[in-house]
Amino acid sequence: MMTPATIDPLHTPLCDLLGCEVPVLLAGMGGVARWELAAAVAEAGGYATLGMVREDPALIESEVTALRAATDRPFAVNLIPSATDPALLEAQIRCCLDLGIGAFSFFWDVMPEVIARVKQAGCLVLHQVGTRQAAAEAEQAGVDVLIVQGVEAGGHVHGREAGLDLAVGVHAVSRLPVVIAGGISTGDDLAAALRAGLDGVQCGTAFLATGESFAHDYHKTRVTAATGDDTVLTDVFVLNWPKGAAVRVIGNSVTDALDGRLFGHDPATLPRDAIAWDGDAPRLRFSTDSPLRTTTGDMEAMALFAGQGAGRINDIPPAGVRLRDMAEAARRILAQG
Known part of the structure; x- marks a missing residue:
């Protein structure tokens, strides 16, 4: 029987929803989050996202095939509907559904018709937002997880508010799991998010600087x-x-x-x-x-x-090492009460 002492303090309901061991998501970084990085994060217990923004369906198919050969863990495919030509977006979604993709991660403008299409196919939808209004629109459109991005984030930045304040504010009025993104790079950051009542974190920069990342x-x-x-x-x-x-x-x-x-x-x-x-x-x-x-x-x-x-990323380790170090540090912090 599991006792309170053996319960992982990092295990949140989000882990059960996504099928991961720790509530750390790999950001769907276009070009960077390819199958090698996604597999490494998934195998280390996190939740992986393939960054397939504006990519040809042929590349999506080859990346998904390679990822599935490397791990049997669940993952999402990241697309950005509002920054993608409609014909290409249609081809991408059709390709993903034909491949049996079970989860999508979207970003930028909330497009209810796109969300409805993949939800009707039985897929989970994670949606990254940068404002309270976008969070409400995404929840109304039927997404399953809100990824709330603060102004501290690298890459494309949707909002202008400090991430923790924004995420806690969204969490207070939402029925959905809320993940914080932006400036998350250490176990301290993960522990702070969970102590604030959030369901998990998403990391981009921390995983860009790893051996498996496709970044130069x-x-x-x-x-x-x-x-x-x-x-x-x-x-x-x-x-x-x-x-x-x-x-x-x-x-x-x-x-x-x-x-x-x-x-x-x-x-x-x-x-x-x-x-x-x-x-x-x-x-x-x-x-x-x-x-x-x-x-x-x-x-x-x-x-x-x-x-x-x-500033808190000073080396380029394997992604699994980065994730395990973050998780272990967060466990130590949370164990201190």
Whole structure:
């Protein structure tokens, strides 16, 4: 019989819903969260998400196949409907449903018709939001889990409020499990979230700087050298996304050249200069593309996504080590009462 002393303090109802051991989610980082990283997180007891934003269905199929060969643990596929051409989005969803995907993770604008479609197919839906209004809209649309993103987050940032305040506020009025995202990188962060009554955490930057991540080593190294104060929130890296979409990146030559004008950049008027390549595919200055293992060219001028928790990330271990260290530290903290 399980006694209170043997109950894992990290085990929340979210773990039962998602089929994971600890309530730590891998963010669906486009380009970075490929099958190797997803498998490593899942095998270490976390919940994995494949970052398939705007990817060809053929890549989705190959990534899902490779992930399933590496682990039998459940996972989600991350898509961003409002930043994806409707025809491609339709092909992506059809591909995922044909593959028997059981869970989707969505982000940015809440699109009830997309949520309804995958819910009707019997899928779980996790939705990342950045405002109380978006959280209410997502819950009304029928999602199963709310991922509440604070302004501290790296990559695309939807809201402008401190993550813990926002997540606790959403949790107070929602019937759904609430996960906090943004600046989460240590066991202290995980313990603080659970003590605040939240159901789990989602990590991006912490898993970007791991061995299995598909990010380029240059990007990983820049993360380990950065502090939270080295990150910049701006909408200059906006090609491929709707106008006004902000990102948090490590400051570089592009952001330095803005002379403080971090916002107000229109993708329709930005130049399309190729500064790097992935194979034959050009990567443009001001695009949302970050440097991957396959990238060559001027990586310093690309979007080097990182959250404000980067200052507590100082090495590049295997993802399973990062997750287990975080979990063990959180258990020790929670055991202290």
